[in-house]
Amino acid sequence: MPQTYTPIATNTLGTAVSTVTFSSIPSTYTDLILVFDGTAASATYSGIRFNGDTGNNYSYTYLAGNGSTAVSSRSTNAPEMYTSTGNTVTTSQNNTIVHIQNYSNTTTFKTALIRNNSSSVETTAAVGLWRNTAAITSITFKTPSVNFTVGSTFTLYGILKA
């Protein structure tokens, strides 16, 4: 059987930026996994957009624990799929792993699983929806305006099925 979990692209920031885009994603994989490991210049939230879609076509439900309580909330009709619950991407180390199943099928809306670990704030499990049946060919990981700091890494992996 084929080995898989293939790195498609990696970006280690040499210059601070607030958006990182993976474009021209091939449709040859089954699932995608996006891994962010880094910090931001100041506390902010993060999110992803697919295929450059800036419409209010995203939603998100999360479960979070902050050291004292467990909470859940959601956003609807949002302009991006949030990958943090609020301003939890901080100057302390943060990692986010986004699983995007069957990203190239053109039959279903796209659902992603998100794990976010904010070392100074909380840990989060979440699920997001993009109400679009198009194959995903680009992913933008972003904050509203705060820069990710130099050295932050963004890696996109592809997984093949048998």
Add this chain to the structure above:
Amino acid sequence: MAVTRAKTSSVAQGPSTSKTFLAGNPVILPGSYESIATVTVTAAGGQASVEFTSIVGTYKHLQIRYMARCAGAYGAADPSAMRGEFNSDTTTTNYYSHFIRGNGASATAGANNGPNYFGWVPNNSITSGIFGVGVIDILDYADTNKNKTSRTLTGFDTNGGGSAYLTSHLWKNTAAITNIKLTAYDGNLVQNSTFALYGIK
């Protein structure tokens, strides 16, 4: 109702490594993660369950990645459980599951006796085109000195509904897992549902 089996014998082996790709862990070293078998529901009427059989014992861990929906109508707020059985063991007292769920309003926790609750998937009471997704990690599945534990990250979102789940499971049996059966509690798994089994070295 039809049961699709994906036989997984005769798996070619690649170079051995020791890193882990379990869901939620950092991804470190590609090359130790192999695709074993995939089942896609193709029948228009769906099918009752999917089953991976003859799973070889040469990996360290297993991972199942799924995208699924079921045909029942149990209720939008309480959709169908995705249940899992190992080695055709149907004795409910041999399994135990815990979960924590965020439904957009509150975080709740619970536990179940019975087949592993590997998460919950949308049913016919939820907008068509929305599928649930999950990543199931089954640890040390071939170690005959251990009862078997597994964990999942699963969920679905409906733009105003849905939940995210973290679950853990115990199968009180030390046998190597060679067979995994996945069944939606509430009706058939619908067309285009997919289940992919991977081996992690």
